[in-house]
Amino acid sequence: MHPNALLDLATELLRQVLKFDAPADTVVSGFFLQHRQLGPRERHTLAETAYHVLRQRLLLQHFAQSGAGALERRLAILGWQGDERFLQGALGPKEQQWLAQVRLVDVATLPEKLRHNLPDWLVAPLKQFLPEAEFWPLVDSLARPAPLDLRVNLLRLKREAAVEELARAGIAAQPTPYSPWGLRVDGKPALNKLDIFTRGDIEVQDEGSQLLALLMGVKRGEMVADFCAGAGGKTLALGAAMRNTGRLYAFDVSGHRLDKLKPRLARSGLSNVYPVQIAHERDERIKRLAGKIDRVLVDAPCSGLGTLRRNPDLKWRQSPQAVAELRDKQQAILASAARLVKPGGRLIYATCSLLEDENERIAEAFAESHRDFAPLPAAAVLEQAKVADAQQLVTGPYLRLWPHRHATDGFFAAVWERR
Numbered sequence: 089m090h091p092n093a094l095l096d097l098a099t100e101l102l103r104q105v106l107k108f109d110a111p112a113d114t115v116v117s118g119f120f121l122q123h124r125q126l127g128p129r130e131r132h133t134l135a136e137t138a139y140h141v142l143r144q145r146l147l148l149q150h151f152a153q154s155g156a157g158a159l160e161r162r163l164a165i166l167g168w169q170g171d172e173r174f175l176q177g178a179l180g181p182k183e184q185q186w187l188a189q190v191r192l193v194d195v196a197t198l199p200e201k202l203r204h205n206l207p208d209w210l211v212a213p214l215k216q217f218l219p220e221a222e223f224w225p226l227v228d229s230l231a232r233p234a235p236l237d238l239r240v241n242l243l244r245l246k247r248e249a250a251v252e253e254l255a256r257a258g259i260a261a262q263p264t265p266y267s268p269w270g271l272r273v274d275g276k277p278a279l280n281k282l283d284i285f286t287r288g289d290i291e292v293q294d295e296g297s298q299l300l301a302l303l304m305g306v307k308r309g310e311m312v313a314d315f316c317a318g319a320g321g322k323t324l325a326l327g328a329a330m331r332n333t334g335r336l337y338a339f340d341v342s343g344h345r346l347d348k349l350k351p352r353l354a355r356s357g358l359s360n361v362y363p364v365q366i367a368h369e370r371d372e373r374i375k376r377l378a379g380k381i382d383r384v385l386v387d388a389p390c391s392g393l394g395t396l397r398r399n400p401d402l403k404w405r406q407s408p409q410a411v412a413e414l415r416d417k418q419q420a421i422l423a424s425a426a427r428l429v430k431p432g433g434r435l436i437y438a439t440c441s442l443l444e445d446e447n448e449r450i451a452e453a454f455a456e457s458h459r460d461f462a463p464l465p466a467a468a469v470l471e472q473a474k475v476a477d478a479q480q481l482v483t484g485p486y487l488r489l490w491p492h493r494h495a496t497d498g499f500f501a502a503v504w505e506r507r
């Protein structure tokens with residue numbers, strides 16, 4: 089493709105992404121469906137350019153104030169993540185000159201806002217929660233793409249055997265530092281045509297998400313509920329940890345998301361999972377199971393701000409109002425799900441948010457109004473699950489994972505045992 093044609097496509101993609109009326113990953117995949125002629129390298133350039141602009145939006149918009157032509161074209165040039173010679177081939181002499189000028193600016197001299205690229209409403213709570221020295225390391229980690237983590241289906245294959253099989257396919261992978269199930273892969277290789285993937289021996293899953301499943305400590309033959317199962321990232325990990333025995337309910341209000349679980353379930357070979365679409369958290373089918381379940385996971389709908397490395401658009405699409413609405417939902421779902429837990433059973437509330445409002449505040453309010461649930465310290469629970477360096481993964485009694493500390497997405501979890 090001619091350089092200018094690819095830059096035009098990047099401009100058009102940015103125009104669509106920056107409307108913020110749909111998640112960026114949905115817009116990008118829809119765009120690729122409309123432009124089937126694009127090869128893998130061109131797709132990579134377009135997607136990474138769009139994501140880079142989303143990550144560095146305030147800085148790049150500041151630079152884009154100078155220069156001429158459509159704003160989105162200027163942003164595409166500034167955020168270009170493809171071959172540099174290719175980019176230069178698409179630019180006119182004036183654009184080349186402008187870009188050279190912009191690149192001379194020392195970003196370190198610019199105001200803080202242009203360096204952290206975060207909205208004010210998010211900066212304030214992060215600065216309040218984190219030790220001062222950690223704010224900029226967090227910003228740096230959020231400015232980079234997330235690594236690719238896999239979970240090995242230990243029902244089928246040992247981790248070492250998976251490493252060897254991936255190596256034979258030219259893919260280098262190392263064991264993840266904390267999760268005994270995980271591998272971290274170099275680069276972003278396509279996995280979905282590999283035999284090891286199609287036979288269900290590996291799944292893509294962030295190490296942090298694996299740690300949430302480990303926290304459940306499921307055992308053979310138990311009754312378990314994944315209350316907000318979605319496309320089943322944690323469901324699949326739990327089903328395998330139960331050694332394909334017992335009964336694992338995968339509840340969700342979204343049939344569309346549960347549909348995405350089905351092909352993954354088929355690959356995994358699990359037969360202990362029961363996906364159930366519910367109308368809402370007080371659905372009759374839930375009530376019937378009250379007091380009968382050994383372990384319940386509430387992976388609550390949340391702002392997703394812990395996944396900014398993958399979904400940088402969320403910092404521009406979320407708002408304090410949206411977080412306030414989510415809090416009400418989180419409280420209602422947690423209170424309803426808690427009714428399922430039998431005496432002596434375990435309850436986990438988890439999010440992929442960085443905000444205390446969606447995390448500690450929800451857990452504290454629940455504990456206050458549910459004296460029959462005794463808090464369990466997450467570090468001890470992780471140690472029981474043979475997770476290495478469990479103490480490094482917690483803040484107080486809670487699991488608290490951070491991209492800059494643990495190279496995982498941001499996750500929170502609180503654990504209780506019903507008395």
Ligand SMILES: C[S@@+](CC[C@H](N)C(=O)[O-])C[C@H]1O[C@@H](n2cnc3c(N)ncnc32)[C@H](O)[C@@H]1O
Nearest residue numbers: 316317318320321322340341342369387388389
């Ligand atoms: C964080 S996502 C779950 C991700 C999933 N556990 C995974 O590991 O892939 C939250 C899920 O909660 C679901 N949800 C929203 N409201 C709900 C409700 N009232 N009851 C149950 N699930 C709900 C959403 O449809 C969404 O799939």
